[in-house]
Amino acid sequence: QVQLQESxxxxxxxxxxxxxTCTVSGGxxxxxxxxxxxxxxxxxxxxxxxxxxxxxxxxxxxxxxKSRVTISVDTSKNQFSLKxxxxxxADTAVYYCARDYGGVTTWGQGTLVTVSS
Amino acid sequence: xxxxTQSPATLSLSPGERATLSCRASQSVSSYLAWYQQKxxxxxxxxxxxxxxxxxxxPARFSGSGSGTDFTLTISSLxxxxxxxxxxxxxxxxxxxxxxxxxxxxx
Numbered sequence: 001q002v003q004l005q006e007s008x009x010x011x012x013x014x015x016x017x018x019x020x021t022c023t024v025s026g027g028x029x030x031x032x033x034x035x036x037x038x039x040x041x042x043x044x045x046x047x048x049x050x051x052x053x054x055x056x057x058x059x060x061x062x063x064x065x066k067s068r069v070t071i072s073v074d075t076s077k078n079q080f081s082l083k084x085x086x087x088x089x090a091d092t093a094v095y096y097c098a099r100d101y102g103g104v105t106t107w108g109q110g111t112l113v114t115v116s117s
Numbered sequence: 118x119x120x121x122t123q124s125p126a127t128l129s130l131s132p133g134e135r136a137t138l139s140c141r142a143s144q145s146v147s148s149y150l151a152w153y154q155q156k157x158x159x160x161x162x163x164x165x166x167x168x169x170x171x172x173x174x175x176p177a178r179f180s181g182s183g184s185g186t187d188f189t190l191t192i193s194s195l196x197x198x199x200x201x202x203x204x205x206x207x208x209x210x211x212x213x214x215x216x217x218x219x220x221x222x223x224x
Contacts, residue, residue, distance in 0.1 A: 047161065047204060049213040062212040096160055103151060103166035103208060110160050 002027035004108035018084040022097030035100040036080045040093040121216035129224040136192040140205035149209040152190045
């Protein structure tokens, strides 16, 4: 049973870069069959898709975020990561990492990131 | 992007009653529609994928139907643990998008 766990700072200053890591256990990020994804949920709002990395290299980002997002994978640590640059208060949210396969998404527990000075 | 709307926004019911939740897409998503349950402070939990397929471990009282642009999640008899927020999500086109949610609360 795959498990995912997000980690990273809970507080980021405006204009800085948000960096989160997702550690995967019970499965391999090297597997070419899965989309390793990031989502977020601002307080009281609906879920928003950020993007994915697939097959250790192919990346997709939601167009409104595309210029600020980088998703990468570290196969040696069985992790994948999210970087979101030039953050503002609007980026305050619970961030989730997830694995997608055939329509079934397995989620991490989520981590709250607050953007504030 | 494909916009999903859900109705009603809130559904007030008693344990044992039947819940019917709706999701409508701005364009056809074929059968690529999923339903999630989310409780406060928890990650979403997938219930149904591709319209009508129950995810592993999901009780039979949860069922999904529909196609194209109109979909329904039915909970046949509400259990106390079913009171939560339910989201629909489409995977027919990138980016994946979610509906605004339906809150099922205790009457």
